[in-house]
Amino acid sequence: MQQESWISKIAFFFNKVLALLTILAYILPFLAPKLFPFLSVLTLLMPLFIILNFIFFMIWVLQLKKKAFLSAVVLLIGFTFISKFYKFSETNLPESSHEFKLMSFNVRLFNLYEWLPEKNIPEQITDVIQDYNPDILCLQEYSPNDAVRLRNFPYKHIVLHGNRNKYGQAIYSKFEIVNTGEITFPNSSNNVIFADIVNQKDTVRVYSMHLQSIKISTDIHERLDENKSKFIFKRISNAFKEQQLQSELMKAHYDSCRYAKIVCGDMNNSAFSYVYRNIKDNMNDTFEEAGTGFGKSYNFKFYPARIDYIFVNDNIKVKDFRTNDQVKLSDHFPLMTRLEFKRD
Template sequence: MRNLSWFNKGIFLLNVVLAITTLVGYFLPFLAPKLFPVLSVLTLFLPGLLIANIFFLLYWGFQFKRQIWLPIMILLLGITFINKFYKFSPTNEVIEDDDLTLLSYNVRLFNLFNWIPSDDIPETIKEFIDLKDPDIVAIQEFSSNNSLNFKQYPYKYIVSQGNKVKTGQAIFSKYRIIDKGQIKLPNDSNNNVIFVDILYKKDTIRVYGIHLQSFSVSPDIHEMIDEEHSKRVFKRMSEAFAEQQLQSELIRSHMHDVAYPKIICGDMNNSAYSYVYQNIKGELQDAFIVAGKGFGRTFDFDYFPMRIDYIFVDKRLKVKEFNTYNNFYNSDHFPLMTRLSLVDKK
């Protein structure tokens, strides 16, 4: 510190504050949101904190200052968090014709209320699904207020609610569905969880489609910054996280009694650094971490690669591929798709 200029002393002070904030962020995934609801909002911004630490690493590195060890230490401690944020290279697995492919997509009611100024959004989404031709399609914010017909899927399970506008979730499958149901979420939530059991290669696989409580924040970062009542925004977000905790506990409890391989996919409305993520994922694989690449951005949020949609896969299944199609702008979310195979039991 003695050899630093006054300017660099100020910069180092900011670095220390950032380091402490980042360390707090590392512990938050293990703390229930109900205990620290406002603090849990910090998990959404942990990727930004990691980027800021990289900035300080470069800043001190260019000056050959020993203060570089602070960001190095913070980044090393958070190496697993970095892998959740950015995947440097995908896996190279052998692709087989009988692999199981699954696509998950929050379609935002197929643009029912014209959020995107285009009249052909439903048809464009259907064309995309037809092109990718997955074996299973899990759709969140599904709306039956359109004439779309997915004829290539002989089996389906749709749960909708509402009067004039029916909204909910749907799972379409090329494989026979032998059981299905839903987990009704408490507190009159508009969100829900559905599941189907499919027959695949004489094995049964449980597929969950999830859509957890939204924190109802505009994707326009300027609205968040300039909003007159910003405290209400954070209050609303913290309340949503507490609600998600309860929802995640119900899902985890429901999965506990399932003996066969499980796949969980959908819109979790929370980051990979959250208690809710940890609780639902458990011992499952995050398909993005296993076989994805890049930032894996799933939500159209200004200036920030936010990942709040996931595919979690049982370890009895091998994740061969994972893709996020974030150049497909037909919703506020982006579709994600994975390729799986059963692990050899020999």
């Protein structure tokens, strides 16, 4: 019998550690972050874990080794998680007179503090919105700006906070808004706003959310300069605990809603988290229903981060879903979907 090389032994040791971490990450969405806040950070790494398990699986298969069974089992257990990470095919159903289009976009205050060097970011964002021409538009990190031209929406609900520079969220609609409101979060400038919108004979409640940020820079050099990985992990775990409370307040609110629901916006967390599972509940993720690729919604270098979502009730058909990672006018990318109420 041929003796196993030390390289193979070391590789399989890391394979076993990876398998353990992946299984743990599978369990964490079912556990409240306040119970294990530090471990909850692992949910952000789930896509990387899945990719690495697949690489180990292929390495052992090509060598015809039984070690491949370990990663194969891990991948099979987490099969339902894969569609949250990557979609191989998309849905694009024909247009109809009954459908409506919704767009959700964290616009980062229309570049108020000049994070981007271009001077006409508000005008460019306006052009993107007009090109897609949504019937309902939800904007997170909204700030009043005279250069933003949204005149084709007769109805709107805008909630602003702050003193010198106002910021908040906005819902614009081509359909009548008959009721509005806000869900405030304790000790936080983040919030959720909602509007009850009448489209023909149907009334839908649209929630626009902006949950607590984990405050991780998109600049890799800035992260390295901090040189304090423990501090970063602690900051993320604290944010996850706040997001747990925010998601529970939000769910308690919309559980009492008698209308069909659409929940969209910036969750600041992955699709493998407790917060995602809690807010989504029994609704459908429009990316999983009709998207393709990674569904990347946040401009994070080297990593396909999906932290913005559109969820809909089961009585709403998802006909199309897109993100546009070529629109680099914010640190987020716009989400766009075509929807239609199911008829009996």
